Amino acid sequence: MxxxxxxxxxxxxxxxxxxxxxxxxxxxxxxxxxxxxxxxxxxxxxxxxxxxxxxxxxxxxxxxxxxxxxxxxxxxxxxxxxxxxxxxxxxxxxxxxxxxxxxxxxxxxxxxxxxxxxxxxxxxxxxxxxGGPLGWLDLFGVLIWLIGFGFEAIGDWQLLQFKNNAENRGRIMRFGLWRFTRHPNYFGEATLWWGIFLITLGAPLGWLAIISPLLIDFLLLKVSGIPMLEERYAGNPEFEVYKQRTNAFFPWIPKS
Known part of the structure; x- marks a missing residue:
């Protein structure tokens, strides 16, 4: 086999x-x-x-x-x-x-x-x-992975702490990394798989691995990630204000 x-x-x-x-x-x-x-x-x-x-x-x-x-x-x-x-x-x-x-x-x-x-x-x-020995592309891939992993891990931790506080029940998380993107954990997950892809390019047929980050991006942006989650909060006044001010995916400075 x-x-x-x-x-x-x-x-x-x-x-x-x-x-x-x-x-x-x-x-x-x-x-x-x-x-x-x-x-x-x-x-x-x-x-x-x-x-x-x-x-x-x-x-x-x-x-x-x-x-x-x-x-x-x-x-x-x-x-x-x-x-x-x-x-x-x-x-x-x-x-x-x-x-x-x-x-x-x-x-x-x-x-x-x-x-x-x-x-x-x-x-x-x-x-x-x-494939051959590790090189600069592998190092760049690791750096991209670290950025993505940091966004996902820190974003998840911040959200968990927010939800564990009974005073925040029914409220929308808008602090920490969540101030710059409505989904820092999803951005992080998508980013880290692009880092893995860059490392895989050092292997024969490594270019085929592009299926991996493209599939993750599609699922998070169009299917079971952002669309499904934000549908649950549609109509929530606090979320609607948050949505107008903060990017859905890529981190950026909130609109005033």
Whole structure:
């Protein structure tokens, strides 16, 4: 079995196991915790079989593992302070009715697994053939990754602290990084995957990894990221003022 088939099979087994656990818990929102862990599993399972210990392989695996583990821990901590299933998944549970079980597996778990696999393509390409020694492009990629990771991690931490304060219940987060962009965590996530892409360019066929950041950008900007989240706050007076003053994605000085 080659690298791509092996990691696809492992990811399928992992997402199926998460699905079965969610059925038992009656909570599909645990898939959000599994998202980051899926990348770690794909990377290191592939590395154990096909890794050579090359510096580019270790660099990409380390950066993605740090990102994936932090994201999983953050979502788990956030979920601990929430009651029951996330409203998005609860709405699907109610609207899907009798078809809920199989539609959950296909439209949540298998779809999520497919996204993970495609976004993880840089890791797989580097594991397949790491290329030459690290150079300036790799260093630039790491710097881009650090900027993105910083925005995502700090933005998530600031939002979690804001929500944990009972006085802020029902209010809109507009401080820290959130003063300059309505979605610093999404901007950070999109940015760090472009950094990973730059590092992957050092590997043969590394240009194919552009699928990864382009897919992330599309999902965050057009599908399940900004549009879905901002729809929940549409009509909120405080959010409407915030929306007029602050960029949705790219950080910039707020309008007066």
């Amino acid at each position: 080659n690298l791509f088939l092996l990691t696809a099979f492992i990811l399928l087994c992992f997402m199926t196991a998460v699905f079965l656990l969610a059925l038992k818990l009656e909570d599909n929102s645990i898939v959000d915790i599994a998202y980051g862990l899926g990348f770690v599993l794909v990377g290191w399972s592939g590395s154990l079989v096909y890794g050579t210990g090359d510096s580019r392989q270790l660099l990409v695996l380390a950066l993605i593992s740090i990102w994936g583990l932090r994201l999983a821990i953050h979502i788990a901590a956030r979920k601990r302070n929430e009651e029951g299933e996330d409203p998005r998944y609860r709405q699907w549970r109610e609207s899907w009715g009798k078809t809920f079980v199989w539609r959950s597996y296909l439209q949540i778990y298998l779809l999520q697994g497919t996204v993970i696999y495609l976004v993880a393509l840089p890791m797989l390409l580097v594991l397949r053939a790491p």
